[in-house]
Amino acid sequence: MDFPKVLRPGQAGKIRIKVETGKSPGPHTKSVTVKSNDPLQPAATVQFTFDVKGS
Amino acid sequence: MLDYRSMKHTTLSAAILVTFLLFGVMGCSSSQQQTNATPASSDQPAQAPSQAEASSSQSASEAPAPQPTAPQQQAAPSPIGSPTVTPASSATPGEPAPKVPAQPAPGTGSSVQPAAPVQAKVTVAPEPGLDTEKAPKLLIATPQMDFGKQPQDKTLNRAIAIRNTGKSNLLIESVTPG
Numbered sequence: 001m002d003f004p005k006v007l008r009p010g011q012a013g014k015i016r017i018k019v020e021t022g023k024s025p026g027p028h029t030k031s032v033t034v035k036s037n038d039p040l041q042p043a044a045t046v047q048f049t050f051d052v053k054g055s
Numbered sequence: 056m057l058d059y060r061s062m063k064h065t066t067l068s069a070a071i072l073v074t075f076l077l078f079g080v081m082g083c084s085s086s087q088q089q090t091n092a093t094p095a096s097s098d099q100p101a102q103a104p105s106q107a108e109a110s111s112s113q114s115a116s117e118a119p120a121p122q123p124t125a126p127q128q129q130a131a132p133s134p135i136g137s138p139t140v141t142p143a144s145s146a147t148p149g150e151p152a153p154k155v156p157a158q159p160a161p162g163t164g165s166s167v168q169p170a171a172p173v174q175a176k177v178t179v180a181p182e183p184g185l186d187t188e189k190a191p192k193l194l195i196a197t198p199q200m201d202f203g204k205q206p207q208d209k210t211l212n213r214a215i216a217i218r219n220t221g222k223s224n225l226l227i228e229s230v231t232p233g
Contacts, residue, residue, distance in 0.1 A: 001230045001232075003217075003227055003230045004227060005226065005227055006224055006225065006226055006227070007191075007218070007219035007224070007225040008219065008224055008225075009191070009219055009220075009221055009222050009224070009225075010218075010219065010220070011218070011225075012216065012217065012218040012219075013216075013217050013218070014214040014215065014216055014217070015214065015215040015217060015230055016212065016214050016215075017212075017213050017214070017230075018210055018211065018212055018213075019202070019210070019211040019213065020208075020209075020210055020211075021205045021206065021207060021208065021209045021210075022207065022208065023207050023208060025207065031232070031233060032215070032230055032231070032232055032233075033229075033230070033231050033232075033233065034193065034195070034217070034227060034229075034230050035227070035228040035229045035230075036191070036193045036225055036226060036227045036228060037190075037225065037226040037228070038190065038191055038192055038193040038221070038225065039187055039190045040190070040192065041192075041193055044193055044195055044198070045198070046195055046197070046198055046199075046200065046215050047198065047199050047200070048200035048202060048213070049199075049200075049201050050201070050202035050203060050204070050205045050211070051203065051204045051205065052204075052205055052206070052207055053204050053205070053206055053207070054207075055207060
């Protein structure tokens with residue numbers, strides 16, 4: 001995973017992720033947890049879903 | 056007229072005394088209320104006419120007939136018909152006087168004591184709020200993403216957009232799956 005270490009106030013960034021779809025067909029749900037020094041939200045979760053087509 | 060009023064007063068006071076005695080006996084044991092109530096009610100009319108006769112002997116002989124009849128009619132309903140009403144109105148100067156200060160005293164004491172700590176808690180709450188105003192804030196634009204239908208054994212490269220909407224530097228410590 002690639003992510004910026006520090007973001008200044010107002011600055012935007014991108015967290016680059018790689019997801020392996022795998023061999024099992026059907027819907028899948030995965031998530032990524034971002035930990036930071038945000039006192040109100042020290043651990044934020046990003047959830048993403050995808051549907052693997054069968055062969 | 057004065058004799059009639061005095062006799063009325065004496066009969067009423069006698070009825071009040073009887074009701075006090077009744078309530079005193081009822082206060083000792085609630086199970087004996089019914090047993091005591093029946094003889095007391097039977098005694099009340101007996102006392103009322105006796106006093107009426109005594110007062111009638113003291114009063115002038117001009118109107119003996121209306122005086123005994125009138126107290127009997129008044130004395131009979133007052134002890135029997137309203138045993139609970141007469142002590143309530145007549146006993147208010149005597150008995151409820153200690154009850155009224157006794158109820159507000161604990162009520163006011165208990166209501167004042169919790170009010171003070173609640174205010175103290177409210178004053179404590181804003182202190183951490185001041186720190187959070189200057190703190191960094193992580194904003195994730197899309198906390199849920201749908202990649203749609205994907206083939207098997209494929210690597211998806213995606214990007215999650217983030218922004219620091221706080222007023223100090225945001226330090227991203229780690230990004231871990233799961």
